[in-house]
Amino acid sequence: MRSPAPAPARWRAPAAALTAAIATAALLSPGPAQAEEPDPAVVFTPSALSLLQGETATAGVRLATSPDDDVTVTLAADGADGDIAIDGTTELTFTPDDWYTPQPVTVASADDSGDPATASFTAAAEGHAPDTVEVTELDAETTAASEAEFLQLYEKIKDPASGYFRDFGGLLVPYHSVETLMVEAPDHGHATTSEAFSYYLWLEASYGRITGEWQPFNDAWASMEQFIIPGTADQPTNASYDPQSPATYIAEHPSPADYPSPLDSTAQAGQDPLADELSGTYGTDEVYGMHWLLDVDNTYGYGFCGDGTDDAPAYINTFQRGSQESVWETVPHPSCETFDHGGTNGFLDLFTDDENYSEQWRYTNAPDADARAVQVAFWAQQWAEEQGNGAAIADNVANAAKMGDYLRYAMYDKYFKEIGDCVGASACAPGSGKNSSHYLMSWYYSWGGALESAQYPWAWRIGGTAVHQGYQNVLAAYALSEVDGLQPDSPTGAEDWGTSLDRQLEFLQWLQSADGGIAGGATNNWGGSYAQPPAGAAQFYGMYYDQQPVWHDPPSNRWFGFQVWNLERVAQYYQVTGDERAGAILDEWVPWAMANTTVGTGGDFQVPADMEWSGQPDDWTGEPTGNAGLSVEVTSHGQDVGVAAALAKTLLYYAAGSGDTEARAMGEDLLAALSANADGIGIATPETRADYARFDDPYDASSGQGLYVPEGWSGTMANGDPVNADSTFLSIRSFYEDDPEWSKVQSYLDNPQGAAPEFTYHRFWAQVEIATAFAAQDELFG
Known part of the structure; x- marks a missing residue:
C-alpha cells in the first residue's frame, strides 16, 4: 500500500486570485491528441x-x-434580411x-428599432463538412441594463481573440488568466484549475x-468530463482499493x-464507509471528481502521463510539502x-521517504470547486425548468448529483480516524462506519494507485487534514439533500448532505467573530500529524x-476573498429558503463588510x-x-475586481432575501464601478x-523561504532545467x-529597491464573477 504525499497547501499573493491547490495529482485524461481522428470538417465555436x-x-x-x-x-448568411451580417471578411x-x-468571425446587428431578428451563418470548405452558428438579436430597449452588461x-470572454x-x-x-506571467496558486497563467x-x-x-440556450452549458460540462475529471484509463487500478485499509499514514510537517x-x-x-456504497450505486470503482490543476499548454513539457510529448493539457501538481510551502517553494x-x-525516483523522494518507489497515478480534488x-x-436546473427546458440539461444535473455523492470524501478525516479529541497518530482511534x-468541506480529498503495468496493483484514498471556512457551501448541501434531481442515487448520500447542511451552518455560527467576519477553521489532525494542539484550543x-x-x-484566512466566496453561497441559500440561521449570520456579516467598503466616482472603489x-x-x-473573545481587523484595501463582484453578489442576494435597501444600493454601486473599469x-x-521579488530567491535556512531541495538530490525538469540544492x-x-x-x-530583480512591477490581469474566475454579478442583479431586481 502507498499513500499520497503529505500536506497539500495553497498560496495566494496579495490582491491576487486564489485557486484550489492540494496534495497529489494524476494521469492526463485522453485529450484531442489521444482521441479518434475526426472527419474533415469546419468547426464554429460556439455554435450559438x-x-x-x-x-x-x-x-x-x-x-x-x-x-x-x-x-x-x-462564410455565408442564411437569413435575417440583413439585420444581422458578417462584419469583415467572408x-x-x-x-x-x-x-x-x-x-x-464577427457578426454585427443593425442599429434599428425593428423586431429582434435571428440568423444563421454557415462556414464551408471544399472536402469538409460545413458548420453553422445560430445568432439571436436581443431588443436593446427592453433588455435590462445589467442583462446587457452581462451579454x-x-x-468578450467567449471571443477567441480575447484569449x-x-x-x-x-x-x-x-486558462487561469489571459496573461501568462502569473504566479499565485497556479504558477503560470496558462495553467488552469477545477x-x-x-x-x-x-x-x-x-x-x-x-x-x-443550454447547449453551451452542456458543452462546458462535456469539457470538464473530458479534461479534468479522470476517465477510465486514468485510474486503472482502483479495483485494487481496499476500503478496510484506505492508505498508509505519512506525517505532515x-x-x-x-x-x-x-x-x-x-x-x-x-x-x-463510502467506497462500497459508491461502487454499488454507479457500477464502477472509479471516482467521479475533478483533479485541481492542469497545464493547459503543456508549458512544463511533461505531456501525457509524463511521457514528454507535446500532448496537452497535462495533469501536474505542485504543493506537497507542508503548511509553510508557498507557491514560490x-x-x-x-x-x-x-x-x-x-x-x-522521479520526484517522489522529494516528498516521501520509502524503501521502494512505484510508478503511480495520483489525483487531488478541491471540494470548493466541485461544490x-x-x-x-x-x-441551471431552476432556470431551465422555469423556461420549460429542464430536459435539455437533465443529464448533467444528474452528473452533478453524482459528483456530490463522491464529494462526501471531503467530509472525512484524512486517514478516517474518529472525529474528536484525536491526538497521536497511533493513539487516535481508527474510525468505523461514519464516525470519521x-x-x-475539508481542503481536499485524494486518490491514487499503481500504474496498470505494476506487478502488484494497489490503490489508496484519503480525506482532508483541515477544514477552512471559505470552502463551505450551504447551497450545494441544500441542493444535494432536498432538491429533486440533485439528490444523489446512493442510499445515504442525501442524508449525509442533510447532516452537512446543518453542520456547515453551525460551523459558520461558531466561527463568526464579534465584528461579523468569519474566522479560519478547524482540524481533527493538528499539524497534519495528529499532534497535540495548543493548550485551551x-x-x-x-x-x-x-x-x-x-x-x-x-496566513490562509487573511484574504477577504474567502469571506465573500463563502458568504455569497450563504446569501443565495438565504434568498432561496429564508433559513433564519443563514439570515442571522448575514445580519452580522453584511454591516461589517459594508463598513469596510467604499465606492467613489469614476470607477473608484475599495474593498477589503x-x-x-x-x-x-x-x-x-x-x-x-x-x-466576545474573537475579533478581526481589516488591515488593507484594494481593487480586486473578482472580490468586488463576489461582494456585490452577496449584498444583492442578501437584499433580495431580507429587503435591505442599503445592501442593494452598495451592491449596485459596486457593479457600476466595475463597469467603469472595462477594457477591450x-x-x-x-x-x-x-x-515577484521571490522569483530568484535561493533557499534560506534561517527564514525557511526559497526553494528547498535536499543536499545531494539532483534531477531535471522535462525541459532540461536542473533541479538541485541551488535551484530557485x-x-x-x-x-x-x-x-x-x-x-x-527582471528590472525589479536587478533593482529590488525600485518600484515593484505592475500588471493588469484578466483572471478567468474574476471575469465570470463580474459577469454573473450583472446577471444576478438582472435576475433579482431587473
Whole structure:
C-alpha cells in the first residue's frame, strides 16, 4: 500500500486570485491528441451567439483535422434580411500549420428599432463538412441594463481573440488568466484549475437563463468530463482499493525542509464507509471528481502521463510539502509518475521517504470547486425548468448529483480516524462506519494507485487534514439533500448532505467573530500529524480551532476573498429558503463588510483585501455565543475586481432575501464601478506585485523561504532545467525568461529597491464573477 504525499497547501499573493491547490495529482485524461481522428470538417465555436441590437459578437472558426494543403473557408448568411451580417471578411484561409487555431468571425446587428431578428451563418470548405452558428438579436430597449452588461462581458470572454480559452476539438478549456506571467496558486497563467471549470459552468448557466440556450452549458460540462475529471484509463487500478485499509499514514510537517516524510505503517487508518456504497450505486470503482490543476499548454513539457510529448493539457501538481510551502517553494511534477523526469525516483523522494518507489497515478480534488459545480447545476436546473427546458440539461444535473455523492470524501478525516479529541497518530482511534466524518468541506480529498503495468496493483484514498471556512457551501448541501434531481442515487448520500447542511451552518455560527467576519477553521489532525494542539484550543464537535488552516505563507484566512466566496453561497441559500440561521449570520456579516467598503466616482472603489485575527471562538455547545473573545481587523484595501463582484453578489442576494435597501444600493454601486473599469477584453484594474521579488530567491535556512531541495538530490525538469540544492523558483521555470512581460520582473530583480512591477490581469474566475454579478442583479431586481 502507498499513500499520497503529505500536506497539500495553497498560496495566494496579495490582491491576487486564489485557486484550489492540494496534495497529489494524476494521469492526463485522453485529450484531442489521444482521441479518434475526426472527419474533415469546419468547426464554429460556439455554435450559438446572442447580441444586442446595434452590437457585435464574435465566434471562432477552425478546421477539425490537419489539411494537406491550404484550405479556404467561405462564410455565408442564411437569413435575417440583413439585420444581422458578417462584419469583415467572408473568406478565411487555413494552412497545415494553423488549422487548429480559431480565426475570429464577427457578426454585427443593425442599429434599428425593428423586431429582434435571428440568423444563421454557415462556414464551408471544399472536402469538409460545413458548420453553422445560430445568432439571436436581443431588443436593446427592453433588455435590462445589467442583462446587457452581462451579454457584453460574455461576448468578450467567449471571443477567441480575447484569449480566455484554448479550443481542443470544439471543447473549450479555460486558462487561469489571459496573461501568462502569473504566479499565485497556479504558477503560470496558462495553467488552469477545477475552480476555473466550475466558473465556466456558471458563465454558461447564466447565459442559458438569459437566452434560453443550454447547449453551451452542456458543452462546458462535456469539457470538464473530458479534461479534468479522470476517465477510465486514468485510474486503472482502483479495483485494487481496499476500503478496510484506505492508505498508509505519512506525517505532515510545517516546512519543506522537513521532507521527505517517511511512511509509517504502525499508525492504523480507519475504514472507508463510502467506497462500497459508491461502487454499488454507479457500477464502477472509479471516482467521479475533478483533479485541481492542469497545464493547459503543456508549458512544463511533461505531456501525457509524463511521457514528454507535446500532448496537452497535462495533469501536474505542485504543493506537497507542508503548511509553510508557498507557491514560490514548489517543485512542479507530472501527476503520473513514471520516473522519466526528476531524479532516480522521479520526484517522489522529494516528498516521501520509502524503501521502494512505484510508478503511480495520483489525483487531488478541491471540494470548493466541485461544490460550486453542484451549486451552479442547482441554478441551471431552476432556470431551465422555469423556461420549460429542464430536459435539455437533465443529464448533467444528474452528473452533478453524482459528483456530490463522491464529494462526501471531503467530509472525512484524512486517514478516517474518529472525529474528536484525536491526538497521536497511533493513539487516535481508527474510525468505523461514519464516525470519521465531520460533515464539513475539508481542503481536499485524494486518490491514487499503481500504474496498470505494476506487478502488484494497489490503490489508496484519503480525506482532508483541515477544514477552512471559505470552502463551505450551504447551497450545494441544500441542493444535494432536498432538491429533486440533485439528490444523489446512493442510499445515504442525501442524508449525509442533510447532516452537512446543518453542520456547515453551525460551523459558520461558531466561527463568526464579534465584528461579523468569519474566522479560519478547524482540524481533527493538528499539524497534519495528529499532534497535540495548543493548550485551551477551542473545539467544535471535538475538532480544534485553527486560525490559519492548511497553509501559513501567507496566513490562509487573511484574504477577504474567502469571506465573500463563502458568504455569497450563504446569501443565495438565504434568498432561496429564508433559513433564519443563514439570515442571522448575514445580519452580522453584511454591516461589517459594508463598513469596510467604499465606492467613489469614476470607477473608484475599495474593498477589503487583508485581515488580521485575534483571539478564538468559544467552545461550541449548540448555540452561538457572540464570541466576545474573537475579533478581526481589516488591515488593507484594494481593487480586486473578482472580490468586488463576489461582494456585490452577496449584498444583492442578501437584499433580495431580507429587503435591505442599503445592501442593494452598495451592491449596485459596486457593479457600476466595475463597469467603469472595462477594457477591450474584460474588466480589470492594475495591481502591484512586490512578491515577484521571490522569483530568484535561493533557499534560506534561517527564514525557511526559497526553494528547498535536499543536499545531494539532483534531477531535471522535462525541459532540461536542473533541479538541485541551488535551484530557485525561476531556475526550474526558465520558460518565464521568454515571457513577453518578463522584462518588468527582471528590472525589479536587478533593482529590488525600485518600484515593484505592475500588471493588469484578466483572471478567468474574476471575469465570470463580474459577469454573473450583472446577471444576478438582472435576475433579482431587473
